Amino acid sequence: MGRMIKFARVDTLRVVSACVAIMLVTLGALACSDNGDSAKTSLRDRITELKIEALDTGPTHSDELFALGQALFFDPILSGNRDISCATCHHPDAASGDALPVSIGTGGTGLAADRQLGASRHFVPRNATELFNRGAPQWHTMFWDRRIERDGLLGISSPAGEDLPTGLPNVLVAQAMFPVTSRDEMLGDKDEASYEEGGNELAFLDDEEAIWEALMVRLLGIDGYVEMFTEAFPEIPTENLTFVHVALAIAAFESDGFAFADSPWDRYVAGEAGALSEDAISGGELFFGRANCATCHSGPLFTDQEVHNIASPQTGPGKAGEAPDDFGRFRESFDFEDLYRFRTPPLRNVELTGPWFHSGAYTSLEEAVAHHLDPLQSLEDYAQSASARELASLYEDEWSERQFSRSVRDETGAAFEGEFAFIYTDEVRTDMITRTLDPVIADMPELNDDEIAQIVEFLKSLTDPAARDLSHLVPESVPSGLPLDE
Numbered sequence: 001m002g003r004m005i006k007f008a009r010v011d012t013l014r015v016v017s018a019c020v021a022i023m024l025v026t027l028g029a030l031a032c033s034d035n036g037d038s039a040k041t042s043l044r045d046r047i048t049e050l051k052i053e054a055l056d057t058g059p060t061h062s063d064e065l066f067a068l069g070q071a072l073f074f075d076p077i078l079s080g081n082r083d084i085s086c087a088t089c090h091h092p093d094a095a096s097g098d099a100l101p102v103s104i105g106t107g108g109t110g111l112a113a114d115r116q117l118g119a120s121r122h123f124v125p126r127n128a129t130e131l132f133n134r135g136a137p138q139w140h141t142m143f144w145d146r147r148i149e150r151d152g153l154l155g156i157s158s159p160a161g162e163d164l165p166t167g168l169p170n171v172l173v174a175q176a177m178f179p180v181t182s183r184d185e186m187l188g189d190k191d192e193a194s195y196e197e198g199g200n201e202l203a204f205l206d207d208e209e210a211i212w213e214a215l216m217v218r219l220l221g222i223d224g225y226v227e228m229f230t231e232a233f234p235e236i237p238t239e240n241l242t243f244v245h246v247a248l249a250i251a252a253f254e255s256d257g258f259a260f261a262d263s264p265w266d267r268y269v270a271g272e273a274g275a276l277s278e279d280a281i282s283g284g285e286l287f288f289g290r291a292n293c294a295t296c297h298s299g300p301l302f303t304d305q306e307v308h309n310i311a312s313p314q315t316g317p318g319k320a321g322e323a324p325d326d327f328g329r330f331r332e333s334f335d336f337e338d339l340y341r342f343r344t345p346p347l348r349n350v351e352l353t354g355p356w357f358h359s360g361a362y363t364s365l366e367e368a369v370a371h372h373l374d375p376l377q378s379l380e381d382y383a384q385s386a387s388a389r390e391l392a393s394l395y396e397d398e399w400s401e402r403q404f405s406r407s408v409r410d411e412t413g414a415a416f417e418g419e420f421a422f423i424y425t426d427e428v429r430t431d432m433i434t435r436t437l438d439p440v441i442a443d444m445p446e447l448n449d450d451e452i453a454q455i456v457e458f459l460k461s462l463t464d465p466a467a468r469d470l471s472h473l474v475p476e477s478v479p480s481g482l483p484l485d486e
Contacts, residue, residue, distance in 0.1 A: 055300040057259035058135030061252035069253025075478035080188035092470030095352035096131040101360025102316035135255025176247035212243035224479030260464035283458030302347035311375035
């Protein structure tokens with residue numbers, strides 16, 4: 001099965017109006033020329049100083065492995081109820097995300113921004129991350145709380161602990177093992193368990209290994225998948241295939257299908273002087289300089305992959321025992337210094353991937369950038385922000401509204417059960433956020449509206465034009481015969 005790869009190149013020309021007095025035009029042109037050249041030189045100096053290089057998107061995979069991964073990525077057969085696929089929350093039509101603040105898993109209806117929560121279902125607590133350039137070799141962590149990460153000495157750590165199969169080549173493959181084990185995402189609830197044909201036989205299962213084995217029974221009962229696995233893994237007898245081979249295929253599709261490294265920024269780094277507009281150049285100078293953005297959004301992926309507390313507003317139902325709050329990395333480390341710390345998101349194609357932050361709190365890049373400048377005040381004022389008002393109006397039925405809106409409306413008192421059991425008020429919450437606020441963001445410079453707009457223009461320069469239309473990645477059908485998301 002061949003792959004259709006689209007390339008696009010967009011050169012932006014800045015048109016200067018001639019309808020101004022000759023003296024003003026002359027003086028303005030000279031001023032713009034001087035400032036532009038200075039900004040260009042300064043940004044070039046920063047590129048040299050920081051040793052910024054082209055992005056390596058990783059090795060490509062065989063057509064057979066890509067085709068298998070594409071089918072598995074879009075096939076609802078991997079969900080307990082056969083009603084949701086990987087693509088539901090990471091769809092090409094939504095720039096490899098779902099265009100929602102927090103995701104809607106099994107039992108939901110519709111796609112992307114039109115998706116609605118099913119009756120008595122729960123939102124997936126966090127924003128669905130985009131998938132761009134996940135095959136890049138620099139990646140060593142996955143998920144907002146970095147719960148999958150590669151350690152040079154210990155290999156890959158994950159929620160499965162010692163049950164994680166050995167020999168996984170990278171964290172992207174490891175990540176692909178887990179959405180099928182989440183009850184809210186793909187597995188389904190125990191009260192849906194059924195051994196009837198077409199029923200949810202997976203819902204009985206409680207451990208990852210049993211779920212992975214049961215899914216292989218499903219897949220290998222479909223002739224089309226047996227054929228595709230044989231073509232993708234010709235050296236592996238059918239009886240030796242495991243869910244690791246599913247994860248390898250899905251990761252191959254994600255790696256190759258969502259690889260984009262021909263943005264205006266990439267062309268500018270490669271030496272094309274006219275690739276960036278003057279505003280984008282000014283924004284880049286701020287990004288890598290006075291605004292301190294590159295302190296965390298560093299490297300070719302524009303993320304240090306570390307966790308930081310930036311006083312991010314909380315929306316949605318919250319996470320587990322601390323709902324409607326979300327303690328971030330603390331849930332994995334149990335280190336109180338990790339309270340409210342979430343992994344730095346990558347910024348390539350960020351223009352396309354809103355809403356932004358771990359809970360999808362912001363619906364505009366301008367608001368997202370401005371939040372970093374005075375995070376504690378922004379957090380305090382969030383309930384009155386344009387983004388909060390927009391998100392609070394998303395869900396009209398009583399169940400969905402109650403599930404989603406508590407934290408958006410600044411009702412974030414939370415309880416955490418277990419070893420660290422306590423109940424606290426918004427006052428205590430704000431104090432904890434303040435205490436662990438990242439030092440970099442606690443001392444940000446003042447920027448005016450024009451400078452914020454310039455940073456946004458720079459962020460837009462990270463968009464590869466080819467990433468704007470990913471429809472070629474959607475297959476016409478899948479081997480199970482189940483309907484694709486619509």
